[in-house]
Amino acid sequence: MKITDIESHVLLAPNFDVTKTSSAQDSFVVVVHTDEGITGVGESDLNPWIARACLEAPATHTMSRGMKNLLIGQDPLKIESLWERVYVGTAMDGRRGALIHALGAVDMALWDIKGKAAGKPVYQLLGGEARDAVTPYASLQPSGDSFEMYRDSLVEWALRAKELGFRAVKAEVTLNGPYAHNNLVESYERHTEIIAAVRNAIGPEITLMVDVQYMWDDFASAIAVVRDWGEFNLFFLETPIWVDKLHDYARLQEEAPMKIAMGEWLATRHEFSAAIEYGKLDVVQPDIGRVGGLTEALVVCEMARDHGRLVVPHCWKTGISVSAAAHLAFVTHNCPFIEYLPPQICEEVLRRELVEEDLTMVDGTIQPPTAPGLGIELDWDTLKRFEVE
């Protein structure tokens, strides 16, 4: 089999709001075509115009060969060799960041092709014994202009997720906006009040995580607040400190009363290796597209397992990425949860409408997918409706 073409699609929700911290408002989707008529679909979470340039840029020399140039004519089933071919052939443009994130979409599509060619769901090709079920946690989106509205919106979301059968929920609690580094004591008391309200509403049985979006500048300011959050029985605290401050992460991991999680922005095993070794993360959160696709995510999961760490994939995207995360989780035994934007209660139109996925929820868990490949049906009318130049 040979790759004959790679289509790239830049999608944007018409009601997108640039002040909103939600990357599910856009999407970068690729469709890989082959000479045998099998096509694969993949997605990644980065500015879709930048992603398209990573794919489409023409080759200019041996260290900048252009991703599409490197892939057309190649055998789509040799996924690891193709990954390496792109990694080396784009060395001056990539190795980390946008190019690896864009490669992640192509890698996902290649796994989709491999599954379809074999007539098997992707997780059965990833190696290792499969689990019986995977547990999604519902990501909750706060809204409202006042403190009270913000708090109440999270409580309402948590209750709706519980009604839908979710066993775990994650609240984004960032009153000051992300990366605010705001040290007002009053503001932190309000954050504490919100977490208390959500915990009270859902009761002790539901697992609760909190994402504070890189709120603190360093270990000292973070521990001063989160020391008191032990009573809320949080499963993990996500991205408390700026992503590059790994030594502050390590200190927080030692002293905080909950697990510390990070990794949504990281690309390749190399960034995760540093985060695990120097940041001492309890929970690593690779985003399947951004880390470099399923191929690289598998390596990260293994690395986490070997260091006794948990994996909880980040996923703030459409059913394409959700499906890829689910397939990964089915063979990752150190993965207690995957992130999941519930389409029933989510504001993001692309998440709700772009694809139909082959994931059945029973009693708050996802059952093993049965359709070949990633098991997703792209809705082409929706894709055309949200496609921009």
Ligand SMILES: [Mg+2]
């Ligand atoms: Mg996050």
